[in-house]
Every structure is written in C-alpha cells, then in structure tokens.
Amino acid sequence: MKKLTKQQKSNLITLAMVVCFYxxxxxxxxxxxxxxxxxxxxxxxxxxxxxxxxxxLCVGILGELSLxxxxxxxxxxxxxxxxSVMTRDALPTVPRFILxxxxxxxxxxxxxxxIGIPVLRLNGDYLAIVTLAFGEIIKNxxxxxYMGVDDKGLHLSLKDAASMxxxxxxxxxxxxxxxxxxxxxxxxxxTIAIIILLVSLIIVQNLVQSRDGRAIMSIRDNRIAAExxxxxxxxxxxxxxxISAAIAGAAGVLFSHNISTxxxxxxxxxxxxxxxxxxxxxxxxxxxxRGSVIAAMILYVLPELLRGMxxxxxxxxxxxxxxxxxxxxxxxxxxxxxxxxxxxxxxxRKEAAR
Amino acid sequence: xxxxxxxxxxxxxxMIHALKDVSFHVEKGEIVALIGANGAGKTTTLHTVTGLxxxxxxxxxxxxxxxxxxxxxxxxxxxxxxxxxxxxxxxDMTVLQNLxxxxxxxxxxxxxxxxxxxxxxxxxxxxxxxxxxAGTLSGGEQQMLAMGRALMSKPEIILMDEPSMGLSPILxxxxxxxxxxxxxxxxxxxxxxxxxxxxxxxxxxxxxxETGRVVLDGDAKELMNNEQIRKAYLGx
Numbered sequence: 114m115k116k117l118t119k120q121q122k123s124n125l126i127t128l129a130m131v132v133c134f135y136x137x138x139x140x141x142x143x144x145x146x147x148x149x150x151x152x153x154x155x156x157x158x159x160x161x162x163x164x165x166x167x168x169x170l171c172v173g174i175l176g177e178l179s180l181x182x183x184x185x186x187x188x189x190x191x192x193x194x195x196x197s198v199m200t201r202d203a204l205p206t207v208p209r210f211i212l213x214x215x216x217x218x219x220x221x222x223x224x225x226x227x228i229g230i231p232v233l234r235l236n237g238d239y240l241a242i243v244t245l246a247f248g249e250i251i252k253n254x255x256x257x258x259y260m261g262v263d264d265k266g267l268h269l270s271l272k273d274a275a276s277m278x279x280x281x282x283x284x285x286x287x288x289x290x291x292x293x294x295x296x297x298x299x300x301x302x303x304t305i306a307i308i309i310l311l312v313s314l315i316i317v318q319n320l321v322q323s324r325d326g327r328a329i330m331s332i333r334d335n336r337i338a339a340e341x342x343x344x345x346x347x348x349x350x351x352x353x354x355x356i357s358a359a360i361a362g363a364a365g366v367l368f369s370h371n372i373s374t375x376x377x378x379x380x381x382x383x384x385x386x387x388x389x390x391x392x393x394x395x396x397x398x399x400x401x402x403r404g405s406v407i408a409a410m411i412l413y414v415l416p417e418l419l420r421g422m423x424x425x426x427x428x429x430x431x432x433x434x435x436x437x438x439x440x441x442x443x444x445x446x447x448x449x450x451x452x453x454x455x456x457x458x459x460x461x462r463k464e465a466a467r
Numbered sequence: 468x469x470x471x472x473x474x475x476x477x478x479x480x481x482m483i484h485a486l487k488d489v490s491f492h493v494e495k496g497e498i499v500a501l502i503g504a505n506g507a508g509k510t511t512t513l514h515t516v517t518g519l520x521x522x523x524x525x526x527x528x529x530x531x532x533x534x535x536x537x538x539x540x541x542x543x544x545x546x547x548x549x550x551x552x553x554x555x556x557x558x559d560m561t562v563l564q565n566l567x568x569x570x571x572x573x574x575x576x577x578x579x580x581x582x583x584x585x586x587x588x589x590x591x592x593x594x595x596x597x598x599x600x601a602g603t604l605s606g607g608e609q610q611m612l613a614m615g616r617a618l619m620s621k622p623e624i625i626l627m628d629e630p631s632m633g634l635s636p637i638l639x640x641x642x643x644x645x646x647x648x649x650x651x652x653x654x655x656x657x658x659x660x661x662x663x664x665x666x667x668x669x670x671x672x673x674x675x676x677e678t679g680r681v682v683l684d685g686d687a688k689e690l691m692n693n694e695q696i697r698k699a700y701l702g703x
Contacts, residue, residue: 324571327560327564327567327568328568328571330557330559330560331557331560331568333559334556334557334558334559334560335555335556335557335558337519337551337555338551338555338556338557338613338616339557339568340518340519340539340540341517341519341539341543341548341549341550341551341617342543342568342569342571342572342616342617342620343540343541343542343543343544343571343572343620344540344568344571345538345540346540
C-alpha cells in the first residue's frame with residue numbers, strides 16, 4: 114500500500130472520528146440510553162458542524178472573513194423547502210430529498226458566486242461588510258414575501274396573503290410571510306446528516322491538499338506574491354467562496370427538512386447566528402477543519418445541556434468559551450499538549466510497530 | 468527590439484500623479500537598475516510592469532507584445548517573474564511548497580524537478596531547510612526563497628524589488644553576487660534598488676527616477692562617476 118502522508122493520515126482520523134461519533138450515538142439510541150431531548154439535538158449539531166466546515170474554508174483557508182454564512186444557510190433552507198413543499202405529493206421521498214438538496218446547494222452556490230463577483234476583487238474587509246448586509250437582507254425579504262401556487266402558476270406578493278390572488282380551490286400557500294413555510298416533509302435524519310458532513314469534509318480536505326488548494330492558501334499568505342507567481346487571485350477566491358457558501362447551503366437544506374415550520378427568524382439566520390458559526394470556527398482553530406467539527410458539536414450541545422442551570426447557563430457557556438480559547442491558543446497550553454499528547458502518540462506508534 | 472520596452476508610462480493614485488512619462492527599455496541579457504530615493508516611483512514602475520497596478524497612459528511592450536492591460540498572473544507564463552519587495556514569502560508554507568508554487572504555471576514535472584535542483588544548487592541553504600516553515604527563516608533566507616521561487620517559473624526576465632531591503636551588508640553582497648550569477652546564466656534582470664552603489668556596481672545600465680520622472684540614464688559605470696549622482700545617491 115502506498116504510504117500515507119501526515120496530512121492524509123490526519124484527514125482519515127477526522128473522518129474516523131465522525132464515523133465513531135455516529136456509531137456511538139446509534140448504539141445509545143438503539144439501546145434506549147439517549148434522552149429524546151438529546152436525540153433531537155443530533156441533526157442540528159451535525160448541520161452546524163457542516164456549516165462550520167464551510168465557513169472555515171472561507172475564513173481559515175481563503176483568509177476572508179464572512180459574516181453571512183447563516184444567510185447562506187437561509188437560502189439553502191428556503192429554496193429546498195419550497196421545492197419539497199411543491200412536490201410533496203408528486204414525488205416519493207428519496208428522489209424528492211435528493212432534488213431538494215441539489216436545488217438548495219445550487220441556489221446557495223449561485224448567490225455566493227454573484228456576491229463574490231464584485232466583492233472578491235477588492236482587498237480588505239469588504240467581504241465581511243457585504244456578507245453581513247446580505248444575511249440581514251435575505252432574512253428580511255423572506256420575512257416579508259408571500260408565495261403560492263395554483264393551476265395558473267406562481268403568485269408572489271410583498272403585501273399580504275390575500276393580494277396574491279390565489280385560486281380558492283386549487284391554490285396552495287408556500288411562503289406565508291413571517292409565518293414562513295409550513296409542512297416541509299422531515300426527510301432529513303441523523304444518518305443523512307452524517308453522510309453529508311463526511312462528504313463536505315472529504316471535499317474540503319481534498320481541495321486543501323490539491324494544487325488549487327495551495328493556490329488558495331497562497332492568496333491568504335500573501336496576495337502580491339501569489340499574483341506574481343502566476344495565480345489568478347480573483348478566480349481562486351471565487352472558487353473557495355462559492356464552495357464555502359454551497360456547503361453552508363447544504364447545512365440549510367438539513368435545517369429546513371428537520372423542522373416542520375421554517376421561519377426566517379433572527380436566532381436561526383440573523384447576524385448572531387453567523388457570529389455563532391464564526392465562534393465555532395475560531396475556537397476550533399482557524400484553518401483547522403477537524404477543530405471546527407469538534408467545536409461546533411461541543412458548543413452547540415453545551416448550552417442545550419445547561420438548560421437546567423437556568424440563569425447561570427450563559428455564564429457557564431462563556432467560561433467554557435474562554436477555557437477552550439486558552440486551550441487552543443495559549444503558548445503554555447500548546448506546549449503542554451505537545452509534551453504530553455505527543456509522548457502518548459509516540460508510545461502508541463512504537464507499540465504498533467512491534 | 469528590446470525584450471522589455473516601457474513608453475511614456477503614467478500612473479495615478481487617485482489625485483496623485485505618481486509616474487510622469489516614464490520610458491525605459493531592457494535588452495536581452497542585461498542587468499538594468501532603476502535607482503532613486505523613497506517615493507520616487509520605483510516600486511510603482513515595477514508593479515505597473517508586472518500588472519499589479521493599472522497604467523493611466525503609456526504602453527508596455529514585452530517580447531513584441533503589448534502587455535499594458537494584461538493582468539499580473541498572465542505575465543508569468545510569458546516568462547516574466549517578479550520578486551516582490553519586502554521578501555513576500557508564503558509564511559505558513561514550507562520552503563519546498565513555496566518553491567513548488569513558483570512553478571505553478573508550468574506543467575512538465577520533469578522540468579520542474581530540474582528547476583528545483585538548479586535552485587537548490589544556487590541556494591544550498593534552501594535545500595537544507597526545505598521542510599521548514601518559510602515564516603521562520605531569517606531575512607536573508609527569505610530573500611533567497613523569494614528569488615528561488617521566482618526562478619522556478621523559468622523566467623526570461625526577472626524583476627527584483629529592493630532585494631537589499633533590511634539585510635546586513637554581508638548578506639547584501641551575497642544576494643548581489645547571486646543576482647549577477649543568475650544574469651550570467653542567461654536571465655535578464657530589471658533591478659529596483661535604493662542602494663544605488665550596489666545596484667550600479669552590478670548593472671550594465673541604469674535609470675535615475677526622481678518624483679515620478681526619469682531624470683538621468685546611461686551606462687552604470689558612467690553614472691557611478693557622475694558628480695550629481697555621487698552627491699545625491701552615493702553620499703560623497
């Protein structure tokens with residue numbers, strides 16, 4: 114067998130960790146040892162891990178700050194949900210979800226691409242500003258729009274449901290303004306979510322190791338030097354940003370197919386949600402894909418588990434954030450990890466070699 | 468026909484007229500130096516030639532082709548390499564990765580390997596440190612890496628921006644010796660340098676820039692003996 118490089122090994126470990134996590138959870142579910150509250154968190158924590166992986170591609174690998182990834186999730190959620198509601202009775206579950214997934218991801222990629230065209234030509238923090246505004250605009254538009262179908266076709270309105278002029282007998286409301294979309298089939302489950310997480314991990318890991326990935330990272334390290342070695346800076350920025358948005362869109366598809374009523378609320382798709390994704394990425398380690406997955410899972414589940422602590426919940430949550438930050442970034446902690454963990458893995462390697 | 472010919476180049480930064488009718492040419496096999504004080508427009512000239520800045524008027528002819536409007540990344544496959552100012556290496560990547568990115572526009576793996584061996588021969592220190600992260604190299608080593616990376620694209624002309632910047636006198640001598648060797652092996656060099664004495668000592672010809680204009684040009688040896696130059700740039 115061809116010898117694996119250090120990086121390839123590390124990638125396989127990441128994938129193996131996700132698979133182990135999945136198997137352990139499945140065992141707990143099958144044996145009835147998992148509370149229904151915790152079971153309900155499994156899909157959300159997986160799609161937040163997916164979104165964090167996508168955001169890390171943009172922030173950590175490309176080096177551009179995006180504050181609108183919750184907005185991209187929103188696009189993926191709504192576009193796939195509209196499709197699923199419209200074809201609910203016409204298509205069986207499996208092809209319907211696959212098509213909805215493709216539509217959600219494609220729509221998000223398209224919008225990411227369109228936003229990238231003007232913004233990624235510029236240097237500086239423009240992407241952060243524009244994506245921040247984009248996320249808010251998307252959320253507000255989706256809160257105001259009414260959409261429905263009848264046998265005459267598609268009806269849209271920004272005023273109220275009545276002004277769409279739907280045919281009374283055949284009309285079907287799809288987006289009901291701030292009430293959102295109701296009746297999205299719950300086609301996603303934990304297994305599908307884990308598969309999509311694995312696929313996004315494989316895509317990002319392979320991209321990072323490819324020639325294109327090195328070009329993307331060279332732009333992060335030094336734009337002028339990248340340009341002067343013949344790298345088309347704008348093209349690779351667009352590539353990385355579009356993929357990053359598309360992965361967030363995939364997370365959005367899982368989101369909307371996991372709840373019955375989809376509304377464009379601030380807590381899911383607003384500014385704070387984007388910041389929360391950024392917190393996962395920063396605490397997991399910028400540019401560290403495995404770290405993003407772990408941080409997203411821990412930091413999503415933690416506040417939920419702390420619900421019993423009532424008003425001390427956010428206090429403990431913030432302490433955990435600080436401790437994680439210290440563990441990841443303080444020189445002393447890194448030294449400690451290197452000394453103790455490397456000893457451990459060396460011994461392990463020696464024993465394996467025997 | 469000159470390898471590189473710049474005619475009446477004008478560049479504006481907003482309201483500021485940074486280059487005013489700058490003209491110069493570089494013949495195949497030469498070392499040409501652009502010298503001048505801070506803010507004279509040396510780096511602006513270089514960046515305009517390499518396509519990082521857009522000219523407001525004038526033309527740049529490279530190998531009989533008008534490249535004035537060509538973006539920077541398209542010049543590299545044409546054989547123009549740029550060593551940017553301030554040793555811009557990819558700090559988070561290893562020396563080897565940096566060098567391989569230098570050959571980004573080339574496809575033939577055997578030829579790339581050959582270039583890599585040549586770079587290692589020229590800079591043995593880079594071979595010793597090929598797996599070290601570039602950001603941890605010393606200043607002189609980073610300059611060597613930036614030059615080695617440019618050589619990996621197998622350039623016909625190499626444009627160097629302030630290679631002596633921030634280096635000790637011994638290292639400056641070493642770097643200039645290398646520039647001379649690179650030139651001897653057949654690569655044309657356009658050198659932008661504040662250290663006028665060093666630049667004139669290795670150059671064939673030179674242009675003196677002052678507040679965005681070429682004020683003087685000629686044979687490097689003659690310029691070295693020019694009274695005006697000695698006073699203004701050589702501190703005598």
